[in-house]
Amino acid sequence: MNIVSILKASIQKAVEALYDKKVSLEELSINETKAEFSGDYTLVTFSLTKLLQKKPDEIAHELGSYLLANDPLVTDFEVIKGFLNVTIHSDYFIEFLAGNYSNSQYGKSDWAHEKIMVEYSSPNTNKPLHFGHLRNIFLGHAVAAILKNVGNEVVKVNLINDRGIHICKSMIAWQLFANGITPEQAHVKGDHFVGDYYVKFNDEYKLQVATLIADGMNEELAKKEAPIMLAAQDMLRKWEAGDEATLTLWKTMNSWVYAGFDVSYKKLGITFEHIYYESQTYLSGKSIVEKALANQLLFQKEDQSVWIDLTDAGLDQKLLLRGDGTSVYMTQDIGTAMLKYNDYHTDKSVYVIGDEQNYHMQVLKLIMQKMKEPCADGIQHLSYGMVELPTGKMKSREGTVVDADDMVDEMVGIAKKNTEELGKVDGFSSEELLQLYNTLGLGALKFYLLRVDPKKKMIFNPEESIDFHGFTGPFVQYSHARISSILRKATVEDLTLDVKPAISRTEKNLLKLLEQYPAILFQAAKEMNPSIVCNAVYQVAKEFNAFLVDHSVLKAADANTMKQRLQICLLCKHVIAHGLHLLGIAAPERM
RNA sequence: GGUCCCGUAGUUCAAUGGAUAGAACGAAAGUUUCCUAAACUUUAGAUACAAGUUCGAUUCUUGUCGGGACUACCA
Structure with missing residues (x-):
């Protein structure tokens, strides 16, 4: 019990004694007294006028007198309009000090008892961490510690986006331009090394598109037909088909990135209890969607694609499986959410993700609720705003990204x-x-x-x-x-x-x-x-x-x-x- | 177009519907024979605009203006 709670309880009693009325603790508004007035804490009495049928300053005076007479903690009071400024006996604070000064854990409490997962960092493996990621990482780490401090059991996890077209772009560029060189040979930190090839891919891609346009192709087609883009897409198909050479290269380049990330995480003092990889989870949503379809919670269009109808929540219909049966991004997230829940059976699952994904996270939660998954209600998006430069967003294409290292x-x-x-x-x-x-x-x-x-x-x-x-x-x-x-x-x-x-x-x-x-x-x-x-x-x-x-x-x-x-x-x-x-x-x- | 978020000192940030809107940086002036001056003290300086609800509005409602995000069979 801290002094504000004690004071509230005391005022509650005073109201009952003086007016024979019951007031809830929530109705009592107590602030710190502003420095220019005498007193420590201030009760605002305007809100009590209806209940007590009296003027605010009258209430303040009466309550103040009562507290002074009956509560030994109160040594003085002052009334200014509807503000009752109460002075608390110094002994309260002296006793408080004497009782707590030797407690190095002062501040730790046991007020909450949930099991909470906090997912944060969640990088892609095609480029190094930038300043925006740092906000995410520090937020996740701090929130986990803060939740734990009040008594919760906390599981910190990282979900690494290690597959998809972005890493294939780095892989293609490395094959084309690196002559087999490794980060060790180049003396470059692994994540930066791979990121450099991602940049190279984009440079080359731009060049190829420009060439195609110069040769008379329209822009839209040129963007689709640039050979290096076709090569990246081909590589993604090979990856999904389990092509051994592709997988070997993928593993090698990702291992370079992880070595780089590990250095950064270590330097930042950041740890995780568990690391999830999308390459291992991206297929798992499919069966859940199929089960929900069988249970009539979803519907299918003529082309066999599977959808969920969220129009009753004021949103659209969302695609969950393509006509050819393959997953989309949302399907992966459904699978990952289920996997996390099955692994840890948490009461809450916090996602530290930027506010650009507010809509996506809202939809994810709604979908899980519609599918009546037990983890649905525990999904919480800890949405944070982007870190911007005075000129606007950081853009890798314009070279304005502030690198974390x-x-x-x-x-x-x-x-x-x-x-x-x-x-x-x-x-x-x-x-x-x-x-x-x-x-x-x-x-x-x-x-x-x-x-x-x-x-x-x-x-x-x-x-x-x-x-x-x-x-x-x-x-x-x-x-x-x-x-x-x-x-x-x-x-x-x-x-x-x-x-x-x-x-x-x-x-x-x-x-x-x-x-x-x-x-x-x-x-x-x-x-x-x-x-x-x-x-x-x-x-x-x-x-x-x-x-x-x-x-x-x-x-x-x-x-x-x-x-x-x-x-x-x-x-x-x-x-x-x-x-x-x-x-x-x-x-x-x-x- | 639709949905959502945001406009507070020169700048970066505060303020469960409560008193004369707080800090920090920057600016101006001061403090050290004494436990760390990476500190402390003082001064100047702001709620985008207009209505409404309320005893009371930076906070809630509506409108105007300005900025941003989202709105893919991309991840």
Whole structure:
């Protein structure tokens, strides 16, 4: 129970005692009191006027007087119009501090008990990861950690799109232009290596189309008839037919890509419990569709193609199997959804996928519901907005894609430069320095991508580097390092207090933030929104820095005050480290 | 055309229908004999437009203008 819940319950009782009326906890609106008024929390009484048949300020006065007289937690109140500003006894926060400062897991809770799968990253194997993928990856990783933190059992999975025309394009280009060279021989990271041939394919394709048009063919036909495109399609057919040479090449090139991805994932600190491959799942939807057809849940057109009718949901009819019996994209997703469910029997299955696929995901869920599959209701699309450049979307054809590996290297480079300029790292070994640069560079990058509400698209300007000051990862990390420094210098072991010194306004503000932290994490889990965690740790870090300015910890006036301030330091450190950990960000002891 | 999303300081982002719309960067000015100045303090600066619902609207409704996504027997 946190103070807001306690206060709500107390007000509920007060309403009953004063007016003999019942008000639900949901009807009570309590906010933090704005800084310019005295008080800690504010009850808005306008909404109670109908129920109580009184004016808002009257209600506020009466409730305030009652609370002051009957609730020992309330030490003062003030009424301004329909706002009842309540001051909470400092002892509540002092007790809270004493009871939690030593708990390094403070913030972890046991409020939810579902089994949840989170699918994220989900790359194609024809090109390396770019900046947009990073948003997906960090989101998935953080959301999984946030869901787990409140008590859920979480399974993190990656679904790799390893088959289809896109990889055939890379394969054809490699056959035509590579002379058998491998990434090792070329000294290029595997995913970039294969991506380069995907680009080569498109360059050559454009050239061939232009040539055909110059020879008098119309554009539409030229795009279909370009020899390199025909070759890629032929290769896809061979792949599907199980042609051995094609499969061998496919496996080889994919293994190069995976080697590259592994390096990136490792650097980013990203892990999965299970990896699905579309090459292994893409056929599995077919039998499910056929079963549903037999059960009259779907219908067939004259050409034998299978459809589902979603017009009653305001959507169209959707194709699920072609006339020749082959699968479409949606069929694969149906199969994969079933496979995931059969593997783990989850209550929820979260898909971290960009908002361009909102419609697709809506249709997938509807189809599963129509087919009465047990996994249907648990399907949740965690839709996030695209990362855009100031000029608009990133386009590989225009060469405006920001590569993920380059971005990471750049951020680590900036971390190195900043650290060297500040010159605070005497005594670091070269290994520790490298680790620090990684910690700070990745911290800046992850925080930058996670601090924005996932639903909203975000704009990244490559001209301006990601900041290390203000509302950023390094700022929070720095605060953690400062706290750690103080704690290292502290000589007392036992922080138990003999007497409890009074706390200042700043200290109370800080303790209020810390006290709310578990509830904030619960909200972040409910909304699957890491930006809430970014905000929470930033607020704590900021308020802590303000606290440090005029509260000497190690040179406090007396031993009890010092110990109490050390308790504050410890709890702040725990919360910052815990919150950053949920975001996938490391908290350095020194920087 | 249809469906959906988005317009908040110069810029990037906040704000369960609540008080005088918060931060950060950038701009201007200041703080260090003292626990890390990657910090702190101060100043200037915004809800695209117009109606409506409400005691109260950045938030809900409608319209206008502007931006984006989706709308394949592609994946």
